[in-house]
Amino acid sequence: MLRMRQICLVAEDLDMIESHLRGVFGLEVCHRDPGVGRFGLHNFLMPIGDSFIEVVSPITPGTAGGRYLRRRGGDGGYMVIMQCDDMAARRARVSELGIRSIIDAGNDQTDGIQLHPKDVPGAIAELRWNTGEQPGGPWNPAGDHWVPARREHVITKMAAAELQSGDPPGMAARWSEVLEIPCGSDADGHPTIALDDAELRFVEAADGRGDGLGGLDVATVDRGHVVTTARHHDLDVSEDESTVMLGGVRFRLV
Numbered sequence: 001m002l003r004m005r006q007i008c009l010v011a012e013d014l015d016m017i018e019s020h021l022r023g024v025f026g027l028e029v030c031h032r033d034p035g036v037g038r039f040g041l042h043n044f045l046m047p048i049g050d051s052f053i054e055v056v057s058p059i060t061p062g063t064a065g066g067r068y069l070r071r072r073g074g075d076g077g078y079m080v081i082m083q084c085d086d087m088a089a090r091r092a093r094v095s096e097l098g099i100r101s102i103i104d105a106g107n108d109q110t111d112g113i114q115l116h117p118k119d120v121p122g123a124i125a126e127l128r129w130n131t132g133e134q135p136g137g138p139w140n141p142a143g144d145h146w147v148p149a150r151r152e153h154v155i156t157k158m159a160a161a162e163l164q165s166g167d168p169p170g171m172a173a174r175w176s177e178v179l180e181i182p183c184g185s186d187a188d189g190h191p192t193i194a195l196d197d198a199e200l201r202f203v204e205a206a207d208g209r210g211d212g213l214g215g216l217d218v219a220t221v222d223r224g225h226v227v228t229t230a231r232h233h234d235l236d237v238s239e240d241e242s243t244v245m246l247g248g249v250r251f252r253l254v
Helices: 014-025 035-040 064-072 087-096 170-181 223-232
Strands: 002-012 041-048 051-058 076-084 099-105 110-115 124-132 155-165 192-194 199-204 212-220 245-247 250-253
Touching: 002 064, 002 155, 002 192, 002 199, 014 041, 014 051, 014 223, 014 245, 035 041, 041 155, 051 064, 051 155, 051 170, 064 076, 076 155, 087 099, 155 170, 155 250, 170 192, 170 199, 199 212, 223 245
Parallel strands: 002 051, 076 124, 155 199, 212 250
Antiparallel strands: 002 076, 041 051, 099 110, 110 124, 155 212, 192 199, 245 250
């Protein structure tokens, strides 16, 4: 089992992004984790179906999140956090490939490793085990009471994460090697990796921002609300109304 359980963005203005996500996608905050303060950050998490979008923002100088904001020229995608059912096997694979970890820690409720982006480029990849592995089960980063905050009247799930690169096939091959899932391709010829509940798609970096997590596909039930509210918030909407720019990320409405 390997699910795309959480996507993390990094932003300068946490309150503004929260307002945009509430207004445009009808989402609700389920948890604010005081523990991220030790990294010089504050955050919030919002459920999207059985998965989560997290946004972090620096509150002290010299944070990794702050450096990422400067390197990529503003808000954007930061982490892809995948839930697995066999952490020992995942650790063994990472060790076999000589991949460095940023964080490697756990307890009897949750256990995970964050992989160094110089070894697995495009975003910080995290592999995490959690008690209650079924869809809709517990997820430690989101707190103990996330279900009442779930809202599905506008969007219902994250269907894909889009990682951009100057070498999409090369980046895809590296993620494939780490995750032990073969690469496929979509209808447009982009390399893809199929997780159990979502897809990782690898595309050419065409926005001048370099490698990074550039897009998310969201299953949408009320496109009219998304488009109208995004324009009300002065967000960029594509001409065909299929994509909204929010938090430096291309949200594709599918």
